Amino acid sequence: MRLKLNTKIILGFSLALSVLLLTSLGAYKSIQQLSFYTQQVQHTNQVLQHTSDLRMRIRDAQVAVRGYLLLGEPTYLLAYRDGFQRATIDLDSLQQAVRDNPEQQSRLDTLRRTISRERAFLDPWTSLPPSPSTARNLVEADRNNLNHLQELLARLRASEEALLRDRMRNQDLYRITSPAAIIAAAVLAVVIVLWLFVKILKELKANQVLQAELTRINEETARRIDVIEELAERVVQGDYTVKVKNEDQKDSLGNLATSLNRMTQTLEENFTALQNRNKELDQFAYVAAHDLKAPLRGVTTVVKWIEDELASELGQQMRQYLAMMKDRLNRLDDLINGLLAYARAGRDSQAQEQVSVEQLVHEVADMVVPAGFQVEQPDPLPTFLTDRLGLQQVFTNLMGNAVKYHHQPTGTITIGCRDVGRHYEFRVQDDGPGIAPEYHEKIFLIFQTLRDRHTAESTGIGLSIVKKIIDEQKGSIHVESAPGQGATFVFTWPK
Known part of the structure; x- marks a missing residue:
């Protein structure tokens, strides 16, 4: 499958960016490691320096005692004490520096004890009378301690020198690889960008050739479409004898031209049949709107005449029969009006307009909510572009039902x-008698009502119209209610 040019460009630059990012991360990691091992090398050099300083301090202290015994000069004793004090400081610095190395810590603990023994050994000699023989005796007696100290310091230093060599190898490795990683990242990015540039140039040249071919095809297609449009226009004007000529090409337009030629051959026959069907539909609409309602109005008028002209001759039973007849006639009239309203609901597309729902609710309340009821709006209602007539009809039916089916002359909506x-989710809530759960789905079906069917005002069509309008808007509606707890109709309306 061939990719589009834009897709190739995006993929190429994404690849270049990914490679550059990965190599940059590698370079960054390499630089981090270089910095780490540089710090480690510096740290090891500091440990070696402290080791050298410690060895020098102990040696100076030993030499100071010997100098005192040979020359009898008391200033050597000051150098002896200062040497051990400085040695203690260097030993503490070493202990802190190698705190992460248990092996070196163990050596330093042994070294600290050995230095303490050495000082304990040398202190008595500082109280003896100075003489060459005493100095010789000190050298002979201190030989083993000195050898042990030098051995401990040598092992300490050898361990650190081994660490230094290892860390310097790593430092040299990352010193070389860091610039190499950066150069590799740049070279890879340049190579990918150049490759992508060459590919784009090739694609552009191919697109130019393709564009020229498409221009030729478009011009030819436009000519053929003009011919077909001319045929369609003549068909619209009632000329069904036209034909598309010289369209024998085996492509979509050629097939369309052939189909149009066949279509014009049968249009005249079908048009006559269609006219007959339309007349039947018009006749049906006339019967529904006039022939059914005209006799209904006549019967209603006759009943009224009977009540007016024979008022003195009618008994109580007959008056009840006439009242029942008027109720049935009114119900039938409402049913016919409701059926026509249901059939029209959602069929006519209304122009979209900016609707303030708050203002619309006020207008609906003025029309259908009597003075004894209150309409509350705890939430801000939106203003948006929508079908005003449909939304108004939904609120009218729902708020009208809240009043019509309320069990009290006053209430709150x-x-x-x-x-x-x-979507916006709207809620129309009342404090009426409520609806049992088993009727929550039934009330939205046409002709379904919870009131007695003899009640003229309850046709069972109002909520069906509401649901039909909301379904046309791709919304939803349901009821939340229980007996004695009022009813809340919840519906969604697209923004």
């Missing part, structure tokens, strides 16, 4: 709203 992403 609460209108809520919240944003649920691509």
Whole structure:
């Protein structure tokens, strides 16, 4: 599968960026390691320096005692004490420097004890009378201690020198690889960009050739489409004898031209049949709107005449029969009006307009909510572009039902709203008698009502119209209710 030029460019630059990022990360890691081993080398050199200083301090202290015994000069004793004090400081510095090396820590502990024994050994000699023989005796007596001290210091230094060699090898390795990684990253990025540039040039040249071919094809296609449009326009004007000529090419437009030629051959026959069907539909609409309602109005008028002209002759039973007849007639009229309203609901596309839902609710409340009811809006209601007539009809039916089916002459209707992403969720809540859960789905079916069917105002179509309008808007509606707890109709409406 061939990729588009834009896709290739994106993939190429993404690859170049990825390679550059990876090599840059490698270079950064290499620089970090170089810095780490440089610090380690410096640290090892410091340990070696402290070791040399410690060996020098002990040697100076021993030499100071010998100088005192040979020459009898008391200033040598000051140098002796200062040497051990400085040796203690160097020993503490070494202990802190190798705190992460248990092996060296053990050697330093042994060294500290050995230095303490050496000082304990030398202190009595500082109280003896100075003489060459005493100095010789000191040298002979201190030989083993000196050898042990030198051996400990040598092992300490050898261990650190081994660490230094290892760390310097790593330091040299990363000193070489860090610049190499950076150069490699730059070279790879340049190579990929150059390769991508060459590929783009080739694609552009191929696109130029393809563009020229497409221009020729488009011009030819436009000519053929003009011919087909001319045929369609003449068909619209009622000329079904036209034909598309010289369209024998085996492509989509050629097939379309052939189909159009066949279509024009059968249009005249089908058009006559269509006219007959349309007349039947018009006749049906006329019957539904006029022939059914005209006799209904006549029967209603006759009943009214009977009540007016024979009022004195009608008994109580007959008056009840006439009242029942008027209720049935009113119900039938409402059913016919409801059916027509249900059929029209959602069929006519309305222009979108900016709708303030808060203002719309106020207008609906003025029309359908009597003075004894209160309409509350605890949530801010939005303003958005939508079908005003459809939304108004939904609020009209829901708020009208809240009043119509309320069990008290007064009540409260609460209108809520919240944003649920691509829709607004509206809530129309009342404090009426409520609806049992088993009827929550039934009430949205046409002709389904919870009131007695003899009640003229309950046709069972209002909520069906609401659901149909909301379904046309790709929304949803459901009821939340229980007997005695009021009802809340929740519906979503697209933004």
